[in-house]
Amino acid sequence: MEQSLYIQLSEKLIEKINEMEVGELLPSERKLAEIYGVSRTTVRLALDHLEVRGYILRQHGRGSIVVDYHKSLINLSEMYSFTEQMKALGQEPSTKLIGHSIINTNEKLEKIFLNGEQKFIKLIRLRSSDGIPLMYEESFIPFSKFQDIKIKDIEKRSLYGIFKEDFNEVVKLAQEEFSADLVNEEVARQLDVSPDSAVLQIYRTTINIKNETIEYTESKADPSKFSYRTVHHNHIEY
């Protein structure tokens, strides 16, 4: 599959940016268009892409400024994928499947999935990076859609990869909610933290291209080892 021009251009520009210092200015949009033989529109699409991902900031009348926010970001507007994010930060992710079962629906799951599904597959996973446990995750996926999932694959492939390759379910969007909680005994043991310590609680709902909910996950992260960073751009006036 041939990538679009502006994506290719943004990749070339990332290489260039990696050789530059924070605070330096990129060539102007018109110059970049000339250098790479594309229209200014395409250059702008590539720069939009880089701005959202924390490689540059743009300043009206001045230019595109190199920044390094991308280095410390778990997430910008990209989809969350533990595996991908850890690799991007130069760490070696691993997943251990602690348990799996088929459960009946309950009030909470009904409110989330809204499709009358009666049974769900529950997956309990421990996520580690460079061998250190970071997150304890309980995931729920509808049985009718994913009953043929290969349990053995779950430790080796990402859940979203399995969804796409084996079930043709493409994740379009995820909603996440952040909160905090105290650990229980089981989670404390798995994460190797003291009982009654605080954990970062993340609730994630993922939605496919047809607007159906296909996954709900509750994660508990050790706050001393895993935190979540994001960047907001100011688009509105104050």
Place this chain on the structure above:
Amino acid sequence: MEQSLYIQLSEKLIEKINEMEVGELLPSERKLAEIYGVSRTTVRLALDHLEVRGYILRQHGRGSIVVDYHKSLINLSEMYSFTEQMKALGQEPSTKLIGHSIINTNEKLEKIFLNGEQKFIKLIRLRSSDGIPLMYEESFIPFSKFQDIKIKDIEKRSLYGIFKEDFNEVVKLAQEEFSADLVNEEVARQLDVSPDSAVLQIYRTTINIKNETIEYTESKADPSKFSYRTVHHNHIEY
């Protein structure tokens, strides 16, 4: 100041979307261009704006689908402003200034501000919504830039409003980090939660248009009353 065409168009489209049902399709981009007498580029800019803010989803070959994610979101790519976000959710925000002092720099602040600033103004605020305390915030702003700040205004105006109107400092971008912690005695008392309960810990650094750090804030939120939601769109392949 005249707003750009695509912003005006996006506002008109929000009115239209508010009269539609979730799941309905907007007119096609070409039709919208014709209806509103603008180019398709302008329509696309307006739709980009709406997609990022959770009003629509776009599906290649199908159309722009009305969704209501904007209703449950504390944040999309908009800047974080407690006051604005609470109002958007239909709640009445209030701020109580618990304390303020001038402090000397320390190792942590030096690493964050990186400009050799020697003194900082420290503000301790309690943020409430409809009279219920949600967040305990400690903010640090450079003394040399903001020494003339009117302390009395802080309970009445938003900090970012004061920055802009009184100091001509426009916030360009904010970085936030989410973690979790146990409350201490003072915070437990202020938030009216039991000692040793967990709080959502938020660290925020805000940066102005010249790339200078102008504020650093540590917030502790009561997780039973305040959580943080966000949406990620899938731009990459899995």
Place this chain on the structure above:
DNA sequence: TAGTGGTCTAGACCACTCC
């Protein structure tokens, strides 16, 4: 196959920054 959103071009004018 018709219609949709996604990408891309060439060109124009405006608003802003910096000298």
Place this chain on the structure above:
DNA sequence: GAGTGGTCTAGACCACTAA
């Protein structure tokens, strides 16, 4: 005033969805 990013136009072709 020169150069920059921001907005806008008119038009084209491609890739995808749905009937």
